[in-house]
Amino acid sequence: MKVTGAQALFMALEREGVDVVFGIPGGAILPAYDPLIDSKVRHVLCRHEQGAGHAAEGYAWATGKVGVAMATSGPGGCNLVTPLADAKMDSVPIVAITGQVPTPVVGNDAFQEADITGITMPITKHNFLVKDANELVETIRAAFHIARTGRPGPVLVDIPKDVQLQEITWRWPEEVDLPGYKPTTKGNLKQVREAVKLILASERPVLYVGGGVIKADAAKELYRLAVDGRLPVVTTLMARGAFPDDHELALGMPGMHGCYAAVTAMQKADLLVALGARFDDRVTGQLATFAPEAKVIHVDIDPAEIGKNRAADVPIVGDAKDVIAKLHTELKRRQEELGGPPDRSAWLATLERWKREHPLRYEQPADGPIKPQFAIQRLYEHAKDAIVVSGVGQHQMWASQFWRFSEPRTWINSGGLGTKGFAVPAALGAAAGRPDRRVIAIDGDGCFQMTAQELATSTTEKIPFITAIINNAHLGMVRQWQELFYEERYSQVYLSHEVPDYAKLAEAYGCVGLRAEHPEDVDAVIEKALSITDRSVVIDFRCDPREMVFPMVPAGASNDDIILGPEQIKPTKDPSEAPVA
Template sequence: MQISGAEIVVRCLQEEGVEFVFGYPGGAVLEIYDAIFRQDAFKHVLVRHEQAAVHAADAYSRSSDKVGVALVTSGPGATNAVTGIATAYMDSIPMVVLSGQVSTPAIGLDAFQEVDMVGITRPCVKHNFLVKDVAELADTIKKAFYIAKTGRPGPVVVDIPKDVTQALAEFRYPESVHIRSYVPVTRGHPGQIKKAVNLLLEAKRPYVYIGGGAVQGNASAEVTEFVRMLGVPCTNTLMGLGAYPGTDRQFLGMLGMHGTYEANMAMQYCDVLVAVGARFDDRVVSVPEHFLSQPKKIIHIDVDPSSIAKRVKVDVPIVGDVKHVLREMIDLLRHQGTAPNPQHLSDWWETIEGWRKHDCLLYTPSDALIKPQYVVQKLYEITGGNAIVTSDVGQHQMWAAQYYRYNRPKQWLNSGGLGTMGFGLPAAIGAQLANPDAQVACITGEGSIQMNIQELSTAKQYHTPVKVVALNNLYLGMVRQWQEFFYGTRYSESYMDSLPDFVKIAEAYGHVGFKIEKPSDVEPVLREAFSPALKERLVFMDFRTDQSENVFPMVQNGKGLDQMDLPPHMHKVQGVPFENNRDYGNMC
């Protein structure tokens, strides 16, 4: 029996076990929406902006083991989705975005609501397709899901002209996919794995650097076993938080531009570094030449061969799925029955504890002003460290990364690579739908929340009781911090002097709102927000925080990891920046 292309799309999504489709209708996709109306296998979530649809699908994927799906119309619907697609691409999130297109005879003729979606998204997708024949539709969607979730994950766009959704064809969904030009490597080379293990066992100052690939590769258990088996220190990138328990002694905290003192110093002065699913990006190692000025051997494990040695030369490259590679390394270590030299390891830990004792995340409490760090700490305490936390981008994002301890993967959802303001609220909605019984908190700022604040309407319609924690300092905080540090306190367009009443906005959308101005009210309001009485309600908390607070530590552009700007209580430590003394023994 023949069915329409629109019905084929719906049947394909059913075959893939799709639970939610996040989207917004329009002329080019009305056939698909009509087919969705006539089925009940999956649910459609109507957002208020296409960017939010893609962010919600993205977070749905990040917080589960499924591929997120978004559906947008042609023209502005497609272009509105691009920011969300680029966000997912930078963070390697598996997602399929279905976009409507004008009918095939009209393509290239500047038809109403026509854009070249394939051309526009080519730089920010893992792959994209334009389907011109309804007979190829099912095969294409099957390929899209396969490509999105295998190898290094990423978003795949399927652009579907309206006449293709109207045309008829028999439905046959492939059981498997074979793409001759796309064969991801999953198993690491045995010789390279053996070389890496031997190099690691000879190390005096070993260090494990864990990125988002460990989260996306579901390798948290292997990472944890590997680090604990060796007894070595480890660090996570912003995207890797949760891959290793954040409360464990061997975890030194996040590293990079706003990483901890001990994590950055260990990164700079280790002698053997194991990089697991990380890409040595500019916010992590800053300047490669400075990073490599201290001699070190680097083992780099990644499923994406193009990520290996892209910015930093490595000594032992291992292409493969990090989960499989670590399992093989663990088995080899267990078989050999060997471990790093205990004396060398003891000396290394003594040095690290010396760095750690400075407590670089210490801040000065206040009885008069709400400290943003305090809000995040109290959120962690009240939720027992178990909440799924989404964030937007800026100072609040860094405080959320520093002061909430993430003990499991897929618990921390943020736009790391692209740095997208407006991500937090739709992401919280997507995460809540993926995890209906979980506590979901969106840590945001007064600037970011207004990028997609209309999604408070979506949250109301679909009963997603997320808790919005707005750290409101009346500034675009990170912009203000940079202007203070590097632009002579010329706060050009970073002050927000016409903010709305967020409590009234929340209430207008049918939610609960609180305005918190005193430190003594922080804990009571958070407890009320997460109480059984408000369990089923979205709660918007507008915390008026200290405007002068900055994020520390901070590595300035062009500086090395051991050249951090440190908080006031560590200024004496800053007197030994090691710039003139590169001898490790003398330094420590």
């Protein structure tokens, strides 16, 4: 069958199981947008390519499938740079398809030309420039294979306009031939046995669970390992939902703004079992003083992560699902021989005491202003089954802290790159991928304004979700750092509660705009928002700008020096001098 490159592209996307792509057309991708009309693939017309990229990410986070973004050459591709870098850092499987100027003028500084494969080389898992349509189908096939297997990540395919128009004979390659790409997925059994020996010998073990467990769909395996082994669990920002927060073995989130019990358990542990986690600086704090007594079992699909920041006593390269299942089988077998798990009641009692004595806390005065944590907690009480998406900053930390997650793929955020503006488009993508689930973006007022235009997409494409803006009139996390570490010299962090009028802005985009200004409004506004299912809703929670995120381990400090609350901070000036709204 004779087809054009553009037709072959969509036939290949259909073969790959793609049901939706997020994108914006433009000159160099025009030929691809014509066969799109006749394709089964749904195109969601975004308002900014960055939005399309984050939407593809949100779709991938929520569904576990590969998200797809499309854009034109030059500025179109350049606007995908941030989502690609974000997806690289957080191992999110997405494929970006970009138009390129025709091959005869590549390199001539043609209109809307940018060397997008050159630009995105360090921020993609791999990328391709397709110079001949006869190679297009196998390239698309390879792109999806690379994106979804091994350590997942973003792949970009750049297709010059003449290649999209070139006529070829359709052929679907049965196999992907990538001689340099053979990820190790099966964990080595000898290493598994070594790991189980360490687990059985340990008195103070902690399972340090990272995003790899979610990516590998290994939550069930993790649950069995933790419960049968009586092993306490910390779930990193990337792994929230991998283990139920309400379980007695759950210690919550570790790291810079982690729970006391989670942070301190890792510090005092004699064994860390890192599962799909990478000893990121936000988790370890000062590396030299991190978990000083702990031996380390490090399970990761990426050999480069093992030993990168912390030496591993037992390294195991493999897919988390496979390795955790093997660890569980071996541990269970050994425990049955030994008559049960070792007696670690003292350790578990200590952890229980830390959880009880140092819970997350805040105070909501009845006469206001609204505390961000209160708004988030009330949202959780009303919408426990929602998929939660967040931007980056204080609201992200509070959302991760105060939402009680019970299943994987219900928490979506930008962890590694820390991309402000992630939430609204990622929520759009999540809602497109999971129309059966309520999606709530918990966003900051600073973040929201970076990508709010995708509310228009939500309305016109009928992909509704709720955006709860924790409006504290500031770039809150930067403000917090200036308060704590720059003698309250506030520099360029004030945004305003009123500008823009978020409720009116929402209405202008065809959404419902709601506002809560006092604590007593909060429940009613949330109930109202949840009663609307045919349109997107934006809630403007007017929150207290002075609230800070605690606990906190200052950057570069040891996790032993965790600050539990504002009373442990010595104010450098009268807080009333702060330029709050």
